[in-house]
Amino acid sequence: MLIFLYACETWTLNTDIERRIRAMEMRCYRRLLGILYKDHITNEEVSRRIKNAIGPHVDLLTIVRQRKLKWYGHTTRSSGLAKIIMEATVNGGRRGRQKKRWEDNIRE
Template sequence: MKTILTNKHISIETRKRALQCYIEPVLMYGCEAWTISKQIKDKLEATEIWFLRRILRIPWTAKKTNERVLNEANKRKSLVRTIRKRQTTFLGHIMRREKLEYLITTGKLEGKRSRGRQREKITDGLATWLGPGRVTETLTAVKK
């Protein structure tokens, strides 16, 4: 894909569409089950900017900020937002099924939790993205 994404004779819009059609789906494979921490979010945003720099043929040594690169490409950061939308859709799917995935996601399994700091759950990440009360509203609305 490097020859297509860096080709000067193909318009930038076409190259961005090729990126969106062929590269981003491979990058986001299985993203519905990811727990996105601050570090992962930063890496995803850096990857998105790196792709745009490659399309625009801007070397990493050039003194251009990420905002200037986004303006040049006439694009906004959308990768993390797309992942979060996919996660909310997948969460709704899980909540309607009421199978093992539902029990795991809602934390209604019998038994003790392990010692130490607890792992971040998918609902925790969505709560920070949607807002504190919106996840429980979404869960109860889907449940009905």
Template sequence: MHFYQQRKISLKTRINVMRAYVWSILLYGCECWTLPKDTEQRPEAVVMWFIRRIIKVSWTKRKTNADIMDMAGYKKFLLNTIRERQIKIFGHIIRADELKNY
């Protein structure tokens, strides 16, 4: 049995472990990604898949993502995190170019 399926561990801890381990791998290099509108939802879909696994709700059960997020106490903000990282690296690039001109 995987750690995220053990009932001894609280749901909040399992979600935090997912954020610590899965997000670090999922978001690796996201500063350089180009996300067209049709693929913007893919990272969130992966996170929803993990959350469904954590709370043991099969995808065949007709539960909406909003219901799953309410059950897990999770809010979508992965795409915002990606955008923030992209803006941050863009700022570094712009400042680096300005420093070269001096």
């Protein structure tokens, strides 16, 4: 899981990425418990079994959000290049709907 969380502070989370994170987490839990997909066990049952096996835990999406907030606080207090880039604006615009930005994730 640590490899998965590498540089997660810089990710822009949208619904598709959040869905993929949850799916990857369930795949890891199923593998830890030795559950095959052909066993037809629901995600709720897998979560219950993990909770019984290792106790209460924090899901990966919550960890990613916490790390993003921690990194945001760190960069806003610093005076380095990351802060300059984060506060920069680009002149002009692009066509179409606005993309979800990293900063929008922090506000949520």
